Amino acid sequence: MAQKVEFKGKVFEVDEDGFIQSFDQWCPEWVEFVKQSEGIEELTEGHWKVIHMLQDYYQKHGIAPMVRILTKVTGYKLKEIYELFPSGPGKGACKMAGLPKPTGCV
Amino acid sequence: MAKLPKSDELFQSIDHTPPEKWWMDVPVEFRPGTYCYAAKPQYLETVDMPFPREWRPTDEDWKLPPNWREIFLEGMRERLERFRTFRVFMDICVRCGACADKCHFFIGSGDPKNMPVLRAELLRSIYRRYFTKSGKLFGRTGGARDLDEETFKELWYYFFQCTECRRCSVFCPYGIDTAEITIIARELINLLGCNIDWIMGPVANCYRTGNHLGIQPHAFRDMIEFFCDEIEEVTGIRPEPTFNRKGAEILFVTPSGDVFADPGTYTCMGYLMLFHELGLDYTWSTYASEGGNFGFFTSHDMAKRLHYKIYAEAKRLGVKYIIGGECGHMWRLIHQYLNTFWGPPDFLEVPVSPITGTKFEHAKSTKMIHVVEFTADLIKHGKLKLDPSRNDNRIVTFHDSCNPARAMGFFEEPRYVLKHVCNNFVEMPPETTREQTFCCGAGSGLNTDEYMEMRMRGGLPRANAVKYVHEKFGVNTLACICAIDRAVFPPLMDYWVPGVDVAGLHELVGNALVMKGEKKRTTDLRGEPLPGMEDVEDEDL
Numbered sequence: 001m002a003q004k005v006e007f008k009g010k011v012f013e014v015d016e017d018g019f020i021q022s023f024d025q026w027c028p029e030w031v032e033f034v035k036q037s038e039g040i041e042e043l044t045e046g047h048w049k050v051i052h053m054l055q056d057y058y059q060k061h062g063i064a065p066m067v068r069i070l071t072k073v074t075g076y077k078l079k080e081i082y083e084l085f086p087s088g089p090g091k092g093a094c095k096m097a098g099l100p101k102p103t104g105c106v
Numbered sequence: 107m108a109k110l111p112k113s114d115e116l117f118q119s120i121d122h123t124p125p126e127k128w129w130m131d132v133p134v135e136f137r138p139g140t141y142c143y144a145a146k147p148q149y150l151e152t153v154d155m156p157f158p159r160e161w162r163p164t165d166e167d168w169k170l171p172p173n174w175r176e177i178f179l180e181g182m183r184e185r186l187e188r189f190r191t192f193r194v195f196m197d198i199c200v201r202c203g204a205c206a207d208k209c210h211f212f213i214g215s216g217d218p219k220n221m222p223v224l225r226a227e228l229l230r231s232i233y234r235r236y237f238t239k240s241g242k243l244f245g246r247t248g249g250a251r252d253l254d255e256e257t258f259k260e261l262w263y264y265f266f267q268c269t270e271c272r273r274c275s276v277f278c279p280y281g282i283d284t285a286e287i288t289i290i291a292r293e294l295i296n297l298l299g300c301n302i303d304w305i306m307g308p309v310a311n312c313y314r315t316g317n318h319l320g321i322q323p324h325a326f327r328d329m330i331e332f333f334c335d336e337i338e339e340v341t342g343i344r345p346e347p348t349f350n351r352k353g354a355e356i357l358f359v360t361p362s363g364d365v366f367a368d369p370g371t372y373t374c375m376g377y378l379m380l381f382h383e384l385g386l387d388y389t390w391s392t393y394a395s396e397g398g399n400f401g402f403f404t405s406h407d408m409a410k411r412l413h414y415k416i417y418a419e420a421k422r423l424g425v426k427y428i429i430g431g432e433c434g435h436m437w438r439l440i441h442q443y444l445n446t447f448w449g450p451p452d453f454l455e456v457p458v459s460p461i462t463g464t465k466f467e468h469a470k471s472t473k474m475i476h477v478v479e480f481t482a483d484l485i486k487h488g489k490l491k492l493d494p495s496r497n498d499n500r501i502v503t504f505h506d507s508c509n510p511a512r513a514m515g516f517f518e519e520p521r522y523v524l525k526h527v528c529n530n531f532v533e534m535p536p537e538t539t540r541e542q543t544f545c546c547g548a549g550s551g552l553n554t555d556e557y558m559e560m561r562m563r564g565g566l567p568r569a570n571a572v573k574y575v576h577e578k579f580g581v582n583t584l585a586c587i588c589a590i591d592r593a594v595f596p597p598l599m600d601y602w603v604p605g606v607d608v609a610g611l612h613e614l615v616g617n618a619l620v621m622k623g624e625k626k627r628t629t630d631l632r633g634e635p636l637p638g639m640e641d642v643e644d645e646d647l
Contacts, residue, residue, distance in 0.1 A: 001144060001162045016143050016556065017107055061325035066366050069332055091555075103307040104318025105363030105370070105398055105553070105589035 007033040019095050023058065026098030034096045038087055046084050047096075049074055054097040064090075064099045108138030110558050113601050120563070122216040129224060130231070130251055134260040136164050139559030140215075142266055142552065145306035150299055152310035153408065157299030163262070168255070174298050175253055179236055181297045185290050186237060192290050195282045196233045199226065205274035205284070210545045211267050214563030222274035222284040225264050229291050232257065258298075265291040266302055267560060269552060270403070271508040271545035288550075293405040301404060304554035308400040312412050316395045317362035323349075323392035329365045330390060333375045340633070342625030345382035347390055350423065354389035355460065357420045360431025360477075361397040363589035364610070370592040372631045373432055373610025376619075377477065380612065383621050384461055384484075388429070394419035397433035398589065402443075403551040410447040413439055417451050420473075427457040428474040432610050434549065434588030438513035440472050462487040476510070478587055478611055482519040485526045491620040496630065497528035498637040500583040500607075502614070503575050504531070505568065505595070506543035507588035515541075520587055520611055527611075527618035532579045538571040546586075548594040561594065562601050569602035576603050583607045585614060 002013050002021055010029045013021040018037065020026060031051065035043060053074050057065040067089050071078055078089070085092030090101065111119070125132050147158035159169050171177065186193045206212065206221040218224050227249070234241030234250035241250030251257065270285035278284075295301070301309075308318035315322055321329070327349055338344040348354065360377065364370040381388055394416045401408035420428050430436055444451075454473035457466040464483045466475045484490050504524055510516035517540045524531050538544050547565025548557070575581040584595055584606050595608040617630045628639045635642065 001160045002146075015146075061328060062322050063320060063325055063366075066329060066332075066371060067368055068336075068371060069329075072332075102319055102366065103304060103311065104366075104396075104400070105361050106319065106367035106593050 005033070015101075017091070017095075017101065019101055020098050023098045023100070026055075030098060031096050038085065038092055038096070040085070044084070046076070046080075050076065050081065050084060050093050051097045054094060054099055058097070058099050064094050064102060107556050108559060110139065110562065110601075113562070116559070116562060117566075120214065120216045120566075124218045129218060129227075130246065132219075133256065134263050136259075136263065139557065140267070141263060141560075142302035142304055142554055142557050145299075145301040145303045149303070149306040149310035150301070153313050153411075155296065155299060155301070155306075159299060161300075163259075168259070168300065170255070170258070170298055174258075177297050178253060178258070178294055181294050182233070183237070185293065186233075189286075189290065191283065191286055195226070195287055196230055196237075198280050199223065199230065199282055200280070201227070202279065204277045204279060205282075208274045208277050210269075210271070210273070210547055210567045211560070211564045214547070214566040215267075215560070219260075219264050220267055222268075225268060226282075226284060226287045228257075228261055228264055229287060261291060262295055262300055265295065266552065267564075269508075269545045269547070269549035269564065271549055272512045273508070273542065273545065276512065276541055289402075289406070292403065296405050296408075302551070302554075304557075305400050305403045305551035308398075308551070309404055309408060309412065312396055312400065316391075316393045316415060318396055318398060318400060319362045319366050321362055321366065321395060326365065326390075326392045326395050330374075330378070333365075333371065333378055336631075337375055337379055340627060340629055340631060341379070341621055343379075343382070343621050343623060345378045347378060347381070348388075349390050349392055351389035352423050354387055354423060355426050356386065356388040357394065357416075357423060357425040357428045358388050358390055358431065358477075359394050359397050359416050359428060361433045361436070361589035362395055363398075363593055364431060365395075367589075367593055369596070369608055369613065369632075370589050370610060372613040372616070373592065375631050376610065376612030376614070376616030377431060379616045379619055379621065380481065383490075383619060387460065389423060389425070391419045391423070397431055397436040399436065399439055400551050402435055402439055409439065409443065413444070414448055416474075417444075417448065417454075420451070421453050426455040427469075428454070429457075429477050429480055430474050431477050432587040432589065432612060434507045434509040434590055436509075437476065437516070438509040440474055441514045444472055459483055461489050476514075476516065476519070478516070478523055479519045481612070481615060482522045485523060492526055492618045493620050494527050494529045494618050496617045496627070496636050497614050498530070500528055500609075500614070501530040501532060501579060501581045502528050502583040502585050502609075503534050503572065503581045504539070505534075505546070505572075505584055505586040505591060506539050507586055507591050508543060508545050508549060510587055511543050512541055516587075517541075520585075523611055523615065524585060527614045532575050532581055534571040534575050538567065544568040544571065546588075546591045546594045547598060549590050553590055553594050558597070562598065565594070565598040566602065569598055572599065572606055573603045576606055581606065583609055585609050585611055587611050
C-alpha cells in the first residue's frame, strides 16, 4: 500500500518496502533519504557509478539490468556491490536509483 | 520488511502441540513475515479485475464491497455446479488426517490450520453452512460456520499458505486434490479484489509485455545477446539465436526468470549452447517470452487468458512444435489444462527430434516437449559429446520440482541427463523425492521477500533432506528444473544448509557439452575455474 514520506521539502510516494512508486519521482534528495535508511555513511563515486548505470539501463530498457550486466558494466564484483549497498543490488542500489522491484520467478 | 529470526531460533520455535481451543475459536494472527502484501490497484485495473483499491492485510477494514458475502457465496455456488471435483472434494473428506503431516507448511510452522485437512475445512465449514442441509440445521455442531469478515481474512491467510504442490494429495485415500481447493478458494478471494501483489504484478506484466518481469522486446533481446557474449568468452563460440522468426521449425519458450535472475541465467546459457551445437532450426519469441503463468494462481479464467499466447505465437510464426524450458507450473498447465481450456492445437505437428528422428508420441495432444526429455533423447542416441568431469567439483543431488514430478511423472529423464553430465550424483531419501518430493516452500506465487519467514518454514523439509545428503555425502549442488526453485533455493540453502549451490539442469549440460571447434575451456559457465584448472587462470593473467 502506498505511503507518503517527506524529506527536505520533497514528498515521495513509496511502497511497503520503501521503493518509490514511479521513477519520475526520483531526485537527488531521494538518494540522500535512502542513504540514511540504508546506513550508508558517505556517498562515493562508486555509489554514483552504480546508480547512474542502473538509471541509464532502466531508461533504455524499462527494467533493471540483471545483476550480471550490472557487475560487468560497472566492473564491480557482487561482493563489492554489497560493500557499497549493504542491502544488495536490488533492495539497496535499485531502491536508491528509483527503480521498481522485479517480479515473477526471481 | 519483517526481520527473519536466526535459523536455530526458528527451528526451536516450531511446536506441533495444537491449541487447547476448538479451531473455530482460534483467531487468525497476521504476523509479519507470514503473509504477503496486498495487490496494488493498478495491477488489477490492467486486467479488469474487480474492486481495485489500496488496502493492507493488517487493516481492520479491508474495504470489501458492501455485498461481499453475496458475491463470495454466489461465486461458490457457481463453482460447485461448474467443477464437479470441487463439490466432491467438499463432500467426501472423512478427516482421517493422512494428509496432516505431509504438508511442508504444517511441518515447518506447527500451525494446525496448515494441515491440508484443516485448511480445506476452513472453506468446507462455509460450504456446509450455506450449501448442505446438515450444516444449515446443526450449525457449529455440524462443522458449519458463518461467513463473516474474520472468516474471510482467515481464508485469505491460509490459502496463501498453500503452494498447490499436491504432496498431500498423494497420500489422500480418496485422492482429494487440495491444490484444486486452494485454486477455487483463491478464485473466490479474487472476486473481491484481494489478490497478493507478488502474483498480481506478474499477471499484469505478462498481459502487457508477455512475461512476468515486464521485459520489453528490445530488452529481452539484449539479455539473450549478453548471454551469447558470455558464452563466447567461455567457449570461443558465439551462438546466433533468432527472434520472432517466421518459418522456424521450433519455438522455444522458457520462464522469464531464466533470462533475468541468477542462477537461472546460467541455465539459459546452457539452452543456447545446446541449440547452437545442434544447429537447431528454432526461434525465441519476444512476445511468448514467459513459460510460467501466475494467472494460474489467480483464477482459471486468468490462467486461460494468459496461457494461450505461447500457442498463438506458434501459430503466427508457423513453427511445427514447441520446446519448453525448465519451468515448473507451465507443465501442469500444458499437461492438465491446455486441452480443456483451448482444445488440441491441431495446427501444430507431433514433435519429432530433427537430430534423432524420435517422435514424441506422448506430446501428441500438446505439441510441446520438455527440453530435458529432448536432451535425454539426444544423449540416449549418442548425439552429444559430453565431458562430465567438467562438473567434478560438484556433488549433485536432484530436487524433483513439484509440478513436473506430480503433474507429469517426470522422474527418469532429468536423472538420466544428470548422470551423463556429472560424475557425482546422489539421491535424497526416497520419501522426499519423485512423487513424494517436498515443495521449495514458495511455489504458486509465494516467492516474495516479505514472506521470508514462512518460506523458510515451508522450505524446511526440503532443506532438511538436502542437509542429510550434504552431511553424509558432501553434496554441494542442488539441481532443479523450475525457475521458482532457482529463485527460492539460494536463500533457503543459505539459511538451513550453507555451502549448497543451486543449478538448473542445463547449466550442468552447458558445462559438460563439448562443442565443435571450442577453445580449451578453463572456466565453467559462472566464470569459476574448471576442476583441475584452478591455477591456469592465474598463469594466464
